[in-house]
Structure formats: C-alpha cells, structure tokens
Amino acid sequence: MKLDYHPLGDTGIQLVFGSEITEETNQKIRMFADYLTDHPIDGVVEWVPAYTTLTIYYLPTKLSYGSLRKKLEEISEKQQGREAESASLVYIIPTYYGGEDLPFVAEHNGRTEEEVIESHSGKDYLIYMMGFVPGFPYLGGMPEEIATPRRENPRAAIAPGSVGIAGSQTGIYPLQSPGGWQIIGRTPVKLYDPESESPILLESGHYLRFVSITKEEYKEIEEAIERGEYVVETEEKKVGITS
C-alpha cells in the first residue's frame, strides 16, 4: 500500500489512500486509524478519517513533519497484507418510516411506500466519514432505485433523528437544523448527546442498518431512552479486506 503524504501547514499531515470512494479504501483508513488508537504516537493530537484520506494533527514541538512522516510510512508498511484486527460493527437504528416526504420519494421512483421502506432498511450502509454537523454520518450504499433529489424548498427546521434522502445519499440529522433532504422516517435513537460521556454514537469505518419499527415501538424506545434504559444494538461484521 503506497500512500501519498501532504503537509497541511505545520501542524497537520494528510495521508491519501486512493482517488476514488470505495469501501476497500475506507476500510484501509479505518485499519490505519485503529492502529493509531492502539499504538499512540507521542505528539499526535487527533485524526480525522474521510472518504479517501486520513488527516493527522500533531504538535511540531514533539514531532517534525519528517519524523512523523517516517513513522507513518513504517506503519503503512506493517499494515501491508494485514487483515483488519477488529471486526467492523453494525449499528442497528430502529426507524419509524412515517416521514412527510415518503409519499414523494415513492412517487418519484414509481414505487409504493412499502417498497421504498424495504429498499432503504435491512441493509448495511458504510459510514464513510463523519462531519457537516456533530455526529452526522456520510453513508454509502443506498440503492439507486430510491434516489431522490433534494427538496426545492428546504425546511427551516428538521427534527433530530430525521432520516432523509438527498440524491443517492441517505443520512440522519443528529440535531435540529435546516435542510433540504427528503425526510422518510425518524429514529428515536440519539446520534448526538452533548451531555453524555460519549456524546457521539457512530464512528466512521463501521456500518449502520435501519430497521423498520411501528409508531408504538418508536414511543416505547423513546421512553426507554429517556429513562436511560436503552442501549443501541450492534452486530459484528466480517469485512474480509486486506490492505
């Protein structure tokens, strides 16, 4: 695995793993980030995985660009031909598909609402990266058959937990914000909770699966979350990618 390295000013370095968005590239980035978690480098402050890059921020007082780059090259060599040490997780996201734009998404694609739900749920979406707002996952893998352009008139406020479609992307709003996505459902699960010890639920490089629930189940889960008795279900997933 030959990576490209670029300095980002004097406190950042960018590792480029590929030029196209693929699941394989993303898994390599996750493996590299996992390695950094397990083998911390003194002077590295934090890192941000994205579609094709991993950006590492560091303290130049502890590490020069040259010495950090050398360390990263060594890690990259070690990673070669290795399988992921830890399995990916699949976060199970219970979703009540009763969104205001569900009829539009169905009509736009010449399908019934049930078909849209069936197509959207039950499969594993890769969380390519997090960004845009706290806890927002950029998901890959939505079937083209339900792709729908953004709303012509964006809404001023979309409730947290709203599940939407924009073009061939799907995502979940972690906090109330304006937006133009077609809202097809809502999850009671909190993706972002600033008061919590782990404020962000999801992590890039892992997967997410929407599971269709009824309105009653939505209420039950919502109440369980308020009582602090709900734990988001996860499953392990073998990805079988070597770098």
Next chain:
Amino acid sequence: MPKDLFEVKKPGLLTTIQDDGRTGYQQYGIVAAGAMDSFSMKIANFLVGNSGDEGVLEVTVMGPKFDVLSDAVIAICGGNLSPTVNGKKVAMWKSFEVKEGDKLQFGQPVEGSRAYISVAGGFDVPVVMGSKSTYLKAGIGGFEGRALEKGDVLRRADTMEGKSGRALHYDEIPSYEKEMEIRVVMGPHEQAFTDNALETFLSSAYEVSPKSDRMGYRVTGPQLEHKTSADIISEAIPLGGIQVPANGEPIILMSDRQTTGGYTRIATVIASDIPSLAQAMPGCKIRFKKVSVEEAQEIYERHDRFTRTLEKVSG
C-alpha cells in the same frame, strides 16, 4: 464556591467564552472552536496566574459593558477595543484588580478586532467534551452554548487570588497592522490550480472582506483559476486552510470551520500567524508568503519556547 463576577449590561457584538478549543472530537464532526487569537488568550491567562488554556472571554470589535459584582484580578489582551473601568482607560497586557461596583466597558476599536478578558481562577462554566469553548452553531460549551446576552451573570471559580500588576514587556506586545504578511505552507491541492493562479496568489494583495467571521475569513483580490474543478472528495480541513471555491475567491478557515470540506485548498496559514490574522479588520491588506514546512516548524518552536518561558515566569 464560585462567585458572581460580571453582570452583562450590554453584550457587545459577539462575546463568547473560548479556550484552546475542543480536541479529539473532530473525527465525529465536532468543530474545534477555541480562541481565534490563541496567543492573546494565553498571555491574558498567564498574567492573572491561570494556566494558558483556561477559558477567557473573547470580545469582538464592539465590546460589552459589565457591572462588576465582586473583587477580582483580571487582564485584557489582544486588540485595543478601548477598555475602561468607571470611565477611565485601563492598561492592556497587564493584570489589575476590579472592585465590586466597578463598571467595565469597551469603546471604539482602535487596533485589532478581538480582545480577551481573563479572570484569576477562570470563568465558572461547564467543561463540555474537554473544553470551555463556545461552539455557537451546535450550542455547545461556554455560557449556555451561546454568546453573552444582557442580564447574564458570569461567575468565576473562587480558587485563587491572582496577582495584579503583572505585565507583558512592551517589546513583546504585538502590533496589529493594516497591512500584513501571512506565511503559508503550499498545498495540498496546488496541482488543481493553474501556474498563473499560484503566482497570482503569492504576488498579490488580498483584502479582508466584511463577510469574515469565526468560521472563515473571506478575502478579495485577483481570482484564482482552477485547471479543471474546484471540488474535491470531502476531507478534513485544518485551521488556516485556504480553500478556493469555483468563484476563485479564497476563504481562510478559522476556529469555527467545519471539520471537513469539499473545496480545493491552495495553501495553509502557519499556526504562528493565525493570531495576527485573527486580529485583522475588514479592509486589512494581506500578502501571502510561501515558507517550507521545516521553516514553519522552526517558527512554531520559537513561539512555543517564548510562551513556555512566560508560563514559567507567571507560574
């Protein structure tokens, strides 16, 4: 027990609590935030005896008016926004005592655009995800996740006395010019620009636009042309990254920038020059100067040695 310190009579244009920013959460999409001018923030803290990264008030252009509710040692550093106590001018870059009943107020901006108020012991606000910094868009941190409003009462942690009369040597006080040279490390998307654009970028004067805020500084000047596209696959964007969208006008990314972005970046401002840039008012002229990573890191080390010496002296 925390003590009431300031009652806000006028909030000013944008007054928020900031520290060194939120680290470790950018991978989850949480913006770093933090003081725009981290140098002034640190000095303000050292002068009252705090650790450098304690939360301070960041005051923007038109400053606030406070009633002082209890005696305390404070310091004001950064841009000169004409601070007064009971109508009398107070020295900046020097710790001093305010008394219950005093009125602390700011006037006209004279030089620079952001001032920092520290208090011995620090402001009593919760630490959210490891930081006291206010991130306005998500309503995180600082004083109830927002800018100060009239009627708010700020408290200070009653853990230390603080010493008044400590000052930064006048040789070390930065001056904020109307024209400044900002050093950059080129890349990472140099190859996305025409040769002409790269030359123009390094040889022209750019003017800070009024459409500049804590997220980014827009600068106007000769447009920078892309070879083909201004867009990239979204990736992490650093403090000081200079992104150039399709309209060819650079935006320098500052403290409240998003964690990731999808525009090409021609260069990155070196960490040591962010504080002076943070003080630039609209209309300021900027020239970008290319340095190598190695040079930038030497400058960083020098700055760091200086602030660490001050920390020792004050601690």
